[in-house]
Amino acid sequence: MILPIHPDHPQPHKIAQVVQCLKEGGIIAYPTDTTYGIGCSIFNKKGIERIYLMKERDRRKPFSFICSTLSEVSQYARVSNVGFKLLKRYLPGPYTFVLEATRDVPDLLLTRQKTVGIRIPDNRICLDLVSALGNPIITTSANLSGEEPVGDPYLIESTFGSKLDYVIDGDILTTNVSSVVSLVNDLPEVLREGLGDVSWCG
Numbered sequence: 001m002i003l004p005i006h007p008d009h010p011q012p013h014k015i016a017q018v019v020q021c022l023k024e025g026g027i028i029a030y031p032t033d034t035t036y037g038i039g040c041s042i043f044n045k046k047g048i049e050r051i052y053l054m055k056e057r058d059r060r061k062p063f064s065f066i067c068s069t070l071s072e073v074s075q076y077a078r079v080s081n082v083g084f085k086l087l088k089r090y091l092p093g094p095y096t097f098v099l100e101a102t103r104d105v106p107d108l109l110l111t112r113q114k115t116v117g118i119r120i121p122d123n124r125i126c127l128d129l130v131s132a133l134g135n136p137i138i139t140t141s142a143n144l145s146g147e148e149p150v151g152d153p154y155l156i157e158s159t160f161g162s163k164l165d166y167v168i169d170g171d172i173l174t175t176n177v178s179s180v181v182s183l184v185n186d187l188p189e190v191l192r193e194g195l196g197d198v199s200w201c202g
Contacts (some may be wrong), residue, residue, distance in 0.1 A: 004169040062108065090196070093122055095180075142160075
């Protein structure tokens with residue numbers, strides 16, 4: 001089901017409608033500051049399994065997730081003073097930061113090194129959803145694994161159909177992905193170069 005939401009002034013009743021769906025175990029496609037993502041609550045184990053199946057994704061590759069604030073990031077990741085300054089400087093923005101996980105992170109989202117990838121996208125719809133839900137949501141590009149990201153909500157709906165409870169139409173987006181930067185041990189390391197500038201990583 002496609003649900004248009006204003007990208008600059010998200011309608012509160014529509015945000016509440018999607019949040020209720022997420023609380024009931026739903027899976028959605030939603031806009032970010034790069035391309036569209038697919039997600040569910042990080043505590044929705046069945047939903048996470050469904051997303052793996054839907055995307056035909058290797059289960060050895062855990063999903064990243066979206067937080068709405070830096071304080072929420074610190075609940076799910078260990079952030080040093082150096083790391084916090086970098087996060088504060090570059091978030092919200094088109095980055096995924098890899099950090100050491102806390103015990104609050106579900107096992108399904110942990111790498112073998114006990115790290116997690118966390119985003120705070122510069123997108124009002126996305127942040128309003130996570131804030132209203134009260135906990136992070138999974139983020140993975142809205143495409144089959146190995147294929148190009150999709151920036152058109154109607155193409156996403158035609159690809160996944162009833163496997164998604166909602167496809168939020170927040171306008172046509174780019175097909176760019178976020179830059180992935182590891183901050184483990186406070187040494188910025190570029191793991192993937194995407195939309196976010198990584199020249200500062202040295």
